[in-house]
Amino acid sequence: MGAIVVFVQRAVMAMGRKMEKGIGLALLFLIIGSSWLFLCLRKRKLIKLKENFFQQNGGLLLKQQISSHEGSVESAKIFTAKELELATKIFDESRILGQGGYGTVYKGTLSNNCVVAIKKSKIVDQSQIEQFINEVVILTQINHRNVVKLLGCCLETEVPLLVYEYVSNGTLFQHIHSKDGMSSIPWESRLRIAAEAASALSCLHSAASILIIHRDIKSTNILLDENYIAKVSDFEASRLLPLDQTQFTTRVQGTLGYLDPEYFYTSQLTEKSDVYSFGVVLVELLTGEKPLSIERSQEQRNLATYFILAMEENDDMSLLFEPRVINEGKPEQVFAVAV
Secondary structure: OHHHHHHHHHHHHHHHHHHHHHHHHHHHHHHHHHHHHHHHHHHHHHHHHHHHHHHHOOHHHHHHHHHHHOOOOOOOEEOOHHHHHHHHOOOOHHHEEEEOOOEEEEEEEOOOOOEEEEEEEOOOOHHHHHHHHHHHHHHHOOOOOOEOOEEEEEOOOOOOEEEEEOOOOOEHHHHHOOOOOOOOOOHHHHHHHHHHHHHHHHHHHHHOOOEEEOOOOOHHHEEEOOOOOEEEOOOOOOEEEOOOOOOEEOOOOOOOOOOOHHHHHHOEEOHHHHHHHHHHHHHHHHHOOOOEOOOOOHHHOEHHHHHHHHHHOOOOHHHOOOHHHHHHOOHHHHHHHHO
């Protein structure tokens, strides 16, 4: 009798272990199945979100524009969000090249080892999407050695990402206003850089099929490559005008110190606004001074205003020039740039 009881007890225990194992396996399968379902739903949600962003940011219009230009001109490349995340290690902080009022620029390396600069804007104006797409299409078509090449964009994110060629040697501002107070650029290079930037502006204003006004020409938006070749960059504030339209009323944008006073007071934008800003860059190259500085006296605070006044009063202009400019430049060259 006792043997039977022991046998029954053992049988019950074995069944219990089997049931526990079965329940454990069932729970394991349930967890795996739930996780798989969650990941599938999440992936589907992300795909749907990217599709929504793509449409919201004008993706269909861009595809239409590219299709209509196909074969005639170089078209904008549409990058995926995944491509640019891989290129920047998910926009790692160590990849940041610069930050400004319009957004953040990251250094990225595409799968073909092409190094690029990826601009991530802070906000996007939904009412201006059509204009944004038109600008992408037109800027992609500009091939000028002194204009930073726009390679394409990504529209699968909340705000569009712009992909530009990477320019390795920093900004003109950094080279003019170095930390030790001495510019690293010799006079002959300054002349060449000025001529190259002027050539880029001429292309934007007249050589393109439509008038492109940059609206934010300044030394921080003129990049230098490893050979100190100038490249005009950052078209975030730019505006496109038909060639038969001489001016445009718009909300004033630009950088104080470089901003055309007439445009500032009237909101009437013309290509002359870019020319004024470029003139301020020339004064920077001559003087080595920043366009605005609270460290200077009240009358000298705005460099452009002070420089123009000094010219009108026939002051000794050489006192304004950076010593390196005086030492290296021929007087006729220096004064030709100044006037």
